[in-house]
Amino acid sequence: MKGIMIQGTASDVGKSFIATAFCAIFHQLGYKVAPFKSQNMSNNSYVTLDGRKIGRAQGIQAEAAGTAASVYMNLILLKPKSDCTSEIVLLGKSYETLGGQAYREKFYLKGLEAIQLSLEKLSEQYDFLVMEGAGSPVEINLKDRELVNMKVAELADVPVILVADIDRGGVSASIIGTLELFSEEERSRVKGIIINKFRGDLSLFQPGVPWLEERTGIKVLGVVSYVSGHMIEGEDSLSLTERxxxxxxxxxxxxxxxxxxxxxxxxxxxxxxxxxxxxxxxxxxxxxxxxxxxxxxxxxxxxxxxxxxxxxxxxxxxxxxxxxxxxxxxxxxxxxxxxxxxxxxxxxxxxxxxxxxxxxxxxxxxxxxxxxxxx
Missing domain, CATH: 3.40.50.880 (Class I glutamine amidotransferase (GATase) domain)
Structure with missing residues (x-):
């Protein structure tokens, strides 16, 4: 399968923004491109033409890609109902409300099946997928049964671009720490780094680029300036407050x-x-x-x-x-x-x-x- 996956060092680093930009770029280059995020957690919904619900970020990414949104672009949408439970919207329809542990134990295999089905459907219709992860891909307590980051990159066999947020500080530590917590196989899948949300004079960060490349052995693909008011959906309360x-x-x-x-x-x-x-x-x-x-x-x-x-x-x-x-x-x-x-x-x-x-x-x-x- 042809595609790339955008993963981040943490929540709200700008994965959705970067993924949307890539959807627009590949569309402008003439590719038939689609977004994909296997699992989204948000109480905001985008309604597809057939009346089903997906995450709003994937709906906007589909618009940027010049295509109609479908449930295969965001097959699992988790809608939190309490600190411990979420409603599972599977392929656009309400499926079940589960707690975190039950979700991992009871839903995991069902989720994998739905991911494989969605990837197959999209690969039949599109030339290229721009895939997005969620949160951090190296949460040790979640990695063994996760449905949205490196497991999905492995299923699709696509390279990963790691996005880090310089606006909140500690960008070098977040990049190196994330890479250190990857397994050797996972780290080998990371082919590029993007520094996001830079404020001020971009030349001030230039000495940091060769240092990061030498320290990690991975190319820094770019440093992206902070863009306010872009209206591309975030998932969590950090995005809500900033908006x-x-x-x-x-x-x-x-x-x-x-x-x-x-x-x-x-x-x-x-x-x-x-x-x-x-x-x-x-x-x-x-x-x-x-x-x-x-x-x-x-x-x-x-x-x-x-x-x-x-x-x-x-x-x-x-x-x-x-x-x-x-x-x-x-x-x-x-x-x-x-x-x-x-x-x-x-x-x-x-x-x-x-x-x-x-x-x-x-x-x-x-x-x-x-x-x-x-x-």
């Missing part, structure tokens, strides 16, 4: 509740392009201020996040804001939080089936206060 940071206060101030299990925060992103609107994330009462509007976004765990709003004290800010005529908009789970009652008898949200008096919102004539965000 809405450093905005100047504008005429219209919109506060967005930063829920622990926020889902599809991309619903809010169009406001970033409005010249008279500023967006800011709030996670506690001290950050609330006096917004012109409050937006409560979607979530993968409505009950958990509602409880967190109350525990943090933010709910106690929202109630008087509502009573004095403040504008509140709820989306999906955020809208559910504005209702009078929340029930989860089947345990689809919490993972535990509640019954009778043990329900979160007990079905009694006069329910106690606290069942919605405004009570």
């Amino acid at each position: 809405f940071a450093n905005q100047n206060r504008r005429e219209i101030d919109i506060a967005v509740v930063k829920l622990p299990y926020i889902s599809n925060y991309t619903d809010v992103e169009p406001f970033l392009f409005e010249e008279d609107v500023s967006i800011r994330l709030v996670s506690g009462p001290d950050e609330f201020g006096e917004p012109d509007a409050l937006l409560i976004p979607g979530t993968r765990s409505t009950i958990h996040d509602l409880q967190q709003l109350k525990n943090s004290g933010l709910a106690q800010k929202i109630k008087p804001y509502n009573e004095t005529g403040g504008t509140i908009i709820g989306i999906c789970g955020g809208y559910q939080m504005l209702s009078r009652y929340l029930y989860d008898k089947a345990g689809s949200d919490t993972g535990v089936g509640y019954r009778g008096e043990r329900t979160l919102c007990r079905r009694i004539q006069h329910p106690p206060s606290g069942h919605n965000i405004l009570s």
Whole structure:
């Protein structure tokens, strides 16, 4: 199979950005190219033409590659529902909700089969694949049953380019440390290094290039300048925080509740392009201020996040804001939080089936206060 795989020294080093760039470059060169990421973890979704869900980064990469997105480009999408469980979206459809250990033990072989199927399907349709890993490829506790980094590069038999983030510091240590933790066979698959997110004068890093090449024996393919506002999906909260940071206060101030299990925060992103609107994330009462509007976004765990709003004290800010005529908009789970009652008898949200008096919102004539965000 013809292709390359982009792996990173850590989360949020810019793998998705680099992979998107390669998709665009190969497409411009005339190749029939497709993105591929076997396993993505994100509560944001991109809906394919046949109505199935994949990670948004792979949807954008498909657009850069000049092709329609398909479930084979991101066959496993993990949607966290708590600190310990995630919903597995397999080939675009909800499959099962599992904890981390159960996922490794119960789902691993199923995942490998789906990866092999997807690679076969894509290789029949495309000349070249731009593949992307996740997080760090050398997490020792995960390497023996991982489904997204070197195991996938091995299955596809493609070379690897290692991406490192210089913006957060320690770039040389992160590169060398990652390479040292690879097995000899894994390290031999790494054919190039890219330094990403460089700020300032690129010539300042030039002495570091030959040092890295001599120390690692691997070519530094390039040093990429920091690019802000590119709007290519990241997977984790690091990306989310950066996306809405450093905005100047504008005429219209919109506060967005930063829920622990926020889902599809991309619903809010169009406001970033409005010249008279500023967006800011709030996670506690001290950050609330006096917004012109409050937006409560979607979530993968409505009950958990509602409880967190109350525990943090933010709910106690929202109630008087509502009573004095403040504008509140709820989306999906955020809208559910504005209702009078929340029930989860089947345990689809919490993972535990509640019954009778043990329900979160007990079905009694006069329910106690606290069942919605405004009570």
